Amino acid sequence: MSQHKITIGVSLKMYFGHARTLAWCRDVARVAAQRPGIVPERVELFVLPTFPALAPAITAIDGAPVAVGAQDLHWADSGAYTGEVSAVELAELGVRYVEVGHAERRRLFGETDEVIKLKTAAALRHGLVPVLCVGEPDRVDADAAIGIVHDQLDAALAEAPAGRVIIAYEPVWAIGAPQPAPDEHIRAVCAALRGSGRDTASVIYGGAAGPGLLGRLEGTVDGLFLGRFAHDPAALATVLDEAAALVIKEDAR
Numbered sequence: 001m002s003q004h005k006i007t008i009g010v011s012l013k014m015y016f017g018h019a020r021t022l023a024w025c026r027d028v029a030r031v032a033a034q035r036p037g038i039v040p041e042r043v044e045l046f047v048l049p050t051f052p053a054l055a056p057a058i059t060a061i062d063g064a065p066v067a068v069g070a071q072d073l074h075w076a077d078s079g080a081y082t083g084e085v086s087a088v089e090l091a092e093l094g095v096r097y098v099e100v101g102h103a104e105r106r107r108l109f110g111e112t113d114e115v116i117k118l119k120t121a122a123a124l125r126h127g128l129v130p131v132l133c134v135g136e137p138d139r140v141d142a143d144a145a146i147g148i149v150h151d152q153l154d155a156a157l158a159e160a161p162a163g164r165v166i167i168a169y170e171p172v173w174a175i176g177a178p179q180p181a182p183d184e185h186i187r188a189v190c191a192a193l194r195g196s197g198r199d200t201a202s203v204i205y206g207g208a209a210g211p212g213l214l215g216r217l218e219g220t221v222d223g224l225f226l227g228r229f230a231h232d233p234a235a236l237a238t239v240l241d242e243a244a245a246l247v248i249k250e251d252a253r
């Protein structure tokens with residue numbers, strides 16, 4: 001049986017400036033390198049800084065077990081798209097993951113299911129792992145949320161080439177909130193997403209995720225997608241320790 005892998009991702013959104021981003025990356029690289037359990041096959045860690053920080057972040061991480069990804073991409077491979085960045089250029093830089101369809105991009109920048117489908121396909125075409133964000137906009141029960149995220153997922157993957165996908169389940173009402181969604185809600189929706197048919201997908205939870213959550217969700221998610229509660233590298237270290245402990249516990253079963 002293949003061993004279960006835990007995936008921990010962090011998006012820095014637009015919270016930090018350049019110097020703070022690189023200092024944070026160096027701290028995170030140190031935290032990861034000090035932990036023998038943090039190896040990509042068992043506990044996979046990726047961080048998503050802003051576009052200008054991608055290349056220096058890769059340098060700052062300097063061989064530590066931390067992958068760097070982008071927060072967005074354009075769907076075309078090249079052309080007259082002022083201000084945009086292609087999957088081709090991201091791959092050339094050494095970027096391995098790219099976030100697609102985050103709730104803030106859907107809400108503030110008008111990203112539609114069609115755009116998200118094109119971006120997902122572009123990422124996979126160029127060997128990037130899309131971190132595909134889905135989540136219900138309003139607080140509804142788990143059954144209703146499952147219906148909404150399945151529709152989002154089906155639309156996003158409609159023309160997706162083969163390749164690994166990370167599905168980030170982020171109930172929009174829990175993003176930026178003081179607390180994550182209730183454990184039972186996360187468990188129910190992530191279980192439905194895990195059974196959604198794409199066997200190359202990991203399902204991770206985001207929305208006020210932080211230390212303590214992974215242990216409570218034990219076995220029902222493949223990891224976490226962190227925002228604010230990873231700004232302190234010590235908090236991220238705690239989450240990584242929880243992930244490593246979970247992997248050891250699963251191995252012992």
Ligand SMILES: O=C(CO)COP(=O)(O)O
Binds near residue numbers: 227
């Ligand atoms: O949107 C998120 C990660 O992409 C979650 O953000 P917060 O953890 O800050 O709520």
